[in-house]
Amino acid sequence: RTRHYKWQVNYLFWSPDCVESVLVAINGGFPGPTIRAEAGDTIVVELENKLPTEGVVIHWHGIRQRGTPWADGTASVTQCAINPDETYVYKFLADKPGTYFYHGHYGMQRSAGLYGLLIVDVAKGEKEPFSYDGEFDIILSDWWHKNIYEQMTGLYSKPFRWIGEPQSLLIAGRGQYNCSLVSAEAGGINANCNKTNQQCAPFVLSVESGKTYRLRIASATALSSLNFIIEGHKLLLVEAGGNYIEPLEVENVDIYSGQTYSFLVKADQDPSKNYWVAVNVRGRRPNTPPGLAIFNYIPTRPTSRPSTAPPASPAWNDFAYSKAFANKIVARDGFGPRVPLKSDRAIVLLNTQNYIDGYIKWAINNVSLVLPATPYMASLKYKLSNAFDHRAAPETYSPNSYDIMRPPSNPNAATGNSIYSLDFNATVDLVLQNANILMPNSSDIHPWHLHGHDFWVLAYGNGAFNPSEDFRKFNLRNPALQNTVVLFPYGWTAIRFVADNAGAWAFHCHIEPHLHMGMGVVFAEGIEKLGKFPISGLGCGETKRWLP
Numbered sequence: 245r246t247r248h249y250k251w252q253v254n255y256l257f258w259s260p261d262c263v264e265s266v267l268v269a270i271n272g273g274f275p276g277p278t279i280r281a282e283a284g285d286t287i288v289v290e291l292e293n294k295l296p297t298e299g300v301v302i303h304w305h306g307i308r309q310r311g312t313p314w315a316d317g318t319a320s321v322t323q324c325a326i327n328p329d330e331t332y333v334y335k336f337l338a339d340k341p342g343t344y345f346y347h348g349h350y351g352m353q354r355s356a357g358l359y360g361l362l363i364v365d366v367a368k369g370e371k372e373p374f375s376y377d378g379e380f381d382i383i384l385s386d387w388w389h390k391n392i393y394e395q396m397t398g399l400y401s402k403p404f405r406w407i408g409e410p411q412s413l414l415i416a417g418r419g420q421y422n423c424s425l426v427s428a429e430a431g432g433i434n435a436n437c438n439k440t441n442q443q444c445a446p447f448v449l450s451v452e453s454g455k456t457y458r459l460r461i462a463s464a465t466a467l468s469s470l471n472f473i474i475e476g477h478k479l480l481l482v483e484a485g486g487n488y489i490e491p492l493e494v495e496n497v498d499i500y501s502g503q504t505y506s507f508l509v510k511a512d513q514d515p516s517k518n519y520w521v522a523v524n525v526r527g528r529r530p531n532t533p534p535g536l537a538i539f540n541y542i543p544t545r546p547t548s549r550p551s552t553a554p555p556a557s558p559a560w561n562d563f564a565y566s567k568a569f570a571n572k573i574v575a576r577d578g579f580g581p582r583v584p585l586k587s588d589r590a591i592v593l594l595n596t597q598n599y600i601d602g603y604i605k606w607a608i609n610n611v612s613l614v615l616p617a618t619p620y621m622a623s624l625k626y627k628l629s630n631a632f633d634h635r636a637a638p639e640t641y642s643p644n645s646y647d648i649m650r651p652p653s654n655p656n657a658a659t660g661n662s663i664y665s666l667d668f669n670a671t672v673d674l675v676l677q678n679a680n681i682l683m684p685n686s687s688d689i690h691p692w693h694l695h696g697h698d699f700w701v702l703a704y705g706n707g708a709f710n711p712s713e714d715f716r717k718f719n720l721r722n723p724a725l726q727n728t729v730v731l732f733p734y735g736w737t738a739i740r741f742v743a744d745n746a747g748a749w750a751f752h753c754h755i756e757p758h759l760h761m762g763m764g765v766v767f768a769e770g771i772e773k774l775g776k777f778p779i780s781g782l783g784c785g786e787t788k789r790w791l792p
């Protein structure tokens with residue numbers, strides 16, 4: 245079956261947290277429409293760009309795009325940004341059931357509200373390894389009152405202006421800003437704050453006592469790592485990133501930008517009242533109140549606010565808690581492909597914050613990614629030798645004595661746009677190595693997202709990865725398959741994937757400002773196997789001269 249959608253991307257006045265802002269929105273609403281398909285369906289989205297002055301693309305996060313790499317929607321990697329008044333048709337297979345989402349992947353448009361859910365149910369006649377009576381699908385995000393153009397200009401300025409912590413956390417696109425703070429905020433924002441605006445009315449999950457519900461959550465945050473909690477209710481995790489996981493009962497869930505989860509919740513508490521659903525910031529010193537929604541027992545009035553205080557999440561800097569949680573996410577026995585026991589290649593990726601000509605950037609093995617004008621995939625397929633730097637990207641960092649516990653002794657890095665060419669079908673290990681940032685005694689969280697593949701999460705470790713010993717810590721028995729994994733401060737994370745999907749694929753920190761400060765790399769494999777590209781995605785850089 246084909247699921248056909250016609251979307252227009254527009255600027256839109258909207259009040260996600262009761263303060264009026266301008267969003268990049270789809271079909272006049274926010275968040276974007278939920279795509280719902282069954283495994284095996286083809287999804288077709290005709291995307292028309294109605295933004296008067298900027299291009300747009302949409303990435304289908306978690307969809308592997310097997311055989312359709314030109315539909316991955318990553319500007320400068322798989323296609324050109326779609327120009328104003330032009331249309332690009334995304335056509336791809338929803339091959340695997342699971343919880344996914346989509347979002348802008350050009351400039352900082354994701355931060356401007358360009359996102360929505362993409363849910364793939366099991367094919368008709370197939371069963372999931374659990375059951376439930378009802379379902380709620382929720383996208384989580386963070387929200388700034390400064391628009392993305394101001395944010396981006398700050399990131400690219402000298403001196404550097406950081407975006408700071410978000411003003412609000414949104415549950416299903418809804419937050420409640422404290423209007424009395426609006427007048428106190430420094431210049432530039434629209435002071436139109438109205439708590440009775442229906443656009444910011446808290447999301448309500450209405451449940452019947454005794455029934456079990458599946459909640460799907462996806463984090464599209466620009467920066468924040470979140471903890472999701474429902475007052476008084478336990479959560480049974482069953483799916484993560486489109487893959488079944490060993491059922492895990494928890495009080496609350498850590499979810500990093502780019503991750504998705506499904507869990508089951510039983511409505512088993514006193515049905516005469518309502519309960520808070522809350523999200524809180526983790527991993528960075530929070531300066532944002534919790535995002536709230538209402539868990540409503542029918543027939544209690546759905547909008548009646550619980551009289552209790554919102555439930556507390558673990559302390560923002562309780563990394564031991566986060567690591568213990570992350571280590572408990574493993575593959576469900578009997579589901580999904582088995583991890584290959586050996587790899588053909590191991591690439592170590594050191595994550596550092598650096599200066600380049602006095603600008604603050606992020607670098608991987610001392611290279612800060614600056615995307616080229618021509619999409620990599622076209623440059624590779626049509627052998628455009630000047631479109632990017634064809635020298636191999638660095639396989640590890642140097643010197644190997646680099647002290648990850650301290651600010652870089654030489655803080656200067658370089659910009660670059662070279663890639664990693666992978667042998668088709670090779671099994672590749674990636675070791676993400678975190679380090680201290682420019683400021684002493686500080687290391688950030690980075691959720692890393694791989695396009696075009698799922699990977700097995702082999703291990704999380706503390707300190708510098710030791711290649712002669714630490715491979716013994718790899719879980720080769722039941723590692724979870726994921727598309728986004730967290731790199732903890734001062735730690736390392738090892739993942740493994742099979743390069744079996746012809747195309748060029750981004751691998752990057754899913755924190756939007758970090759990506760735009762250079763925190764990503766590009767892999768390419770099997771380019772010679774690619775057929776003809778849709779020409780409508782090539783209207784930029786060196787390929788545009790071919791357009792009729």
Ligand SMILES: O=C1O[C@H]([C@@H](O)CO)C(O)=C1O
Nearest residue numbers: 404406604681688757758761
């Ligand atoms: O990339 C970042 O920059 C700031 C800070 O490190 C420099 O101002 C911050 O908190 C980040 O995550």
